[in-house]
Amino acid sequence: xxxxxxxxxxxxxxxxxxxxxxxxxxxxxxxxxxxxxxxxxxxxxxxxxxxxxxxxxxxxxxxxxxxxxxxxxxxxxxxxxxxxxxxxxxxxxxxxxxxxxxxxxxxxxxxxxxxxxxxxxxxxxxxxxxxxx
Amino acid sequence: xxxxxxxxxxxxxxxxxxxxxxxxxxxxxxxxxxxxxxxxxxxxxxxxxxxxxxxxxxxxxxxxxxxxxxxxxxxxxxxxxxxxxxxxxxxxxxxxxxxxxxxxxxxxxxxxxxxxxxxxxxxxxxxxxxxxxxxxxxxxxxxxxxxxxxxxxxxxxxxxxxxxxxxxxxxxxxxxxxxxxxxx
Numbered sequence: 496x497x498x499x500x501x502x503x504x505x506x507x508x509x510x511x512x513x514x515x516x517x518x519x520x521x522x523x524x525x526x527x528x529x530x531x532x533x534x535x536x537x538x539x540x541x542x543x544x545x546x547x548x549x550x551x552x553x554x555x556x557x558x559x560x561x562x563x564x565x566x567x568x569x570x571x572x573x574x575x576x577x578x579x580x581x582x583x584x585x586x587x588x589x590x591x592x593x594x595x596x597x598x599x600x601x602x603x604x605x606x607x608x609x610x611x612x613x614x615x616x617x618x619x620x621x622x623x624x625x626x627x628x
Numbered sequence: 629x630x631x632x633x634x635x636x637x638x639x640x641x642x643x644x645x646x647x648x649x650x651x652x653x654x655x656x657x658x659x660x661x662x663x664x665x666x667x668x669x670x671x672x673x674x675x676x677x678x679x680x681x682x683x684x685x686x687x688x689x690x691x692x693x694x695x696x697x698x699x700x701x702x703x704x705x706x707x708x709x710x711x712x713x714x715x716x717x718x719x720x721x722x723x724x725x726x727x728x729x730x731x732x733x734x735x736x737x738x739x740x741x742x743x744x745x746x747x748x749x750x751x752x753x754x755x756x757x758x759x760x761x762x763x764x765x766x767x768x769x770x771x772x773x774x775x776x777x778x779x780x781x782x783x784x785x786x787x788x789x790x791x792x793x794x795x796x797x798x799x800x801x802x803x804x805x806x807x808x809x810x811x812x
Contacts, residue, residue: 496788501739504723508746508777512770519767 528590530569532562533602544569544588544605554599562603569603571596630684637798638676638684642691645672649696667745667779669696674741674787679798682721689713704759708752715751716744737791738784745780746773 528544544567552560563572570586581596593604649669677685693713697706720740749772757765
């Protein structure tokens, strides 16, 4: 049923699969998850998700946001903003997940270590379209 | 043009492939790229290839892609299918042409089908990379190539076992009063 040429093709395809997966994984670096902090649309800091730490982020208008990285999760422990929505948001750990504090214009995102994060930290994203009081 | 008998048989095959394609279309596959299906409908293309030849198979392939696209497909799905289908066909016919005299290196219909399956998915991935403007879909290639290999093998085996039963129905035979009209 199967001829020799078929077998050759199967082996060639499997080798190609292995080859491509090696290349693509290598391209994304060490696949380390990184917590990116941006204030006013500009990236100010990056911390590895794997290391526990507490960081005080200086947000806009003097509002401070307390970022805590613990057990491979990032969350806002406390913040000076009036609504404290950021504190109530779930801790993030997956790439792409984010916590935002609008009054302080702080955005905390989980990214891959090789990702320069150009698409999502555009200045426009962090600027609210309008603010109501 | 082709004989009436052949035209009728190919039309029936085409209709059959659309039905198979419709059933496949109802099965959603959890892959990131839209329009990826098991591709069992391509058994018809293989059957056409076995019994009638490359040109006929290509015709059935194109017709199936377009008709399926119009009947129950979306634009992007059809474009992906077209990309994949043409690339697959080029690969299959190219591989067959390169088969050479060495009997040991020959490809069976299963091998040709596997080549078709793999290259169909490669074509779809490339089309997605271009259309969605995201080169990172290339990372899906290993999974899709393996899937293509598998589905190609499945379709090929199906065609392999269908060959004998279909021989009587699909090949034109001379003789018999009903055939005299189609001899042109």
